[in-house]
Amino acid sequence: MSKQDKIAVLIDAENVSNKYIKLIMDEVNNYGIATYKRVYGDYSNPSVMAWMKNLEEYALTPALQCNYTSGKSASDSALIIDAMDILYSGKVSAFCLVSSDSDFTKLAMRLKEAGMNVIGMGEGKTPKSLVSACETFKYLDILYREEALAEAEAVVEDKIAEKDKTTKRVTTQEKKHEVSQDIEEAAEEIVSIPTLSDIEKEVISIISTNAEENGWINIAELGVNLSKRVPGFDPRNYKCRKLSALLEKINLIELNTVENPHNSLLKIVYAKIKD
Structure with a gap:
């Protein structure tokens, strides 16, 4: 995908x-530019109503739906029709x-059949069928927790900076250990x-399949193939900001x-299987 690709963002606010x-x-x-940003749900529902405070800040368009029948979500149908x-x-x-x-699995498949790139986002409870139907899938709960822990760690380090360096070193190491454990627990919760x-x-x-004759492969190519083979793959799911950190x-x-021969400020990373 190009940074200039136009993307329709359709959010199931009830879920x-x-x-x-x-x-x-x-x-x-x-991945690109969000040209459609619609939030679907029954706004009489308190959890959906909470999205109202985000509408102006992120220029979201509310797609109000009323669930006339118990157990049936009118917003799901509206999202599919709009898509x-x-x-x-x-x-x-x-x-x-x-x-x-999982009701959106067929929609994701249909959009891909039409040549669309499909990015999926949801929590760890998302069925494998929907994850596999998307080109790439982001687990919001684990990414959210990782960012929250990183922010908490930064705050702790700022406060510790006022104390002596020995205390800072020990406490920071302990905090990093706690953060590592918390992220590992989050990853374990996401069974898929x-x-x-x-x-x-x-x-x-x-x-083994794609490396050059010398055994090396550009990790950019490796990452593309890995995302195709493993639906929902993201280095951040494994406490790594980048693929290179995961490979280490x-x-x-x-x-x-x-x-990089074309730009001295950039680096190219290659990987191979150790002899």
Whole structure:
């Protein structure tokens, strides 16, 4: 996807908390420009009503729906209908479906069949069917918790800075250990995320298949193939900001960083299986 791709962001407010809105929009901005930003739900529901305070700040369009029948969500149908209308308008090249509801699996598949890139976002409870139907999937709860823990750690370090360096060093190490444990627990809660061992097997397989004759592969290419093989893959699910940091955790992988011949300020990282 290009940074200039136009994306339709459709949010199932009955299924996703408004606390994720900044994370959602930040992730979307990494892929392109959000041209449609619609929030679907029955606004008589308190959890949906909470989204009202985000409408102005993020220029969201509320799609008010009333659930006339108990157990049936009119907002789901409205989101699907709007998605198809937007698809046929030809004004976007990608969709971002924000929901943990498996009812949108068929919609994601249909959009991909039409040549659309589909980004999925939801919590760890999202069924594997919806995760697999999307081009890429972001687990909002684990990413949200990781960011919150990072912010908490920064605040603690700022406060400790007023004390002596010895105390700061010990306390910061303890805090980092706590943060690490909390993120590991968060990852364990999301049962559909493959283990690091599973990722290692996929990485080895990709390198074996796609590496150059010298055994090296650009990790950018490795990352693309890994995302295709493992629905929902994101280095941040494993406490790593970047793919290179995740690969460093795999003992069988060797990394080599070289200067970009076209831009000395940029680096290119290659990976290979250790001899």
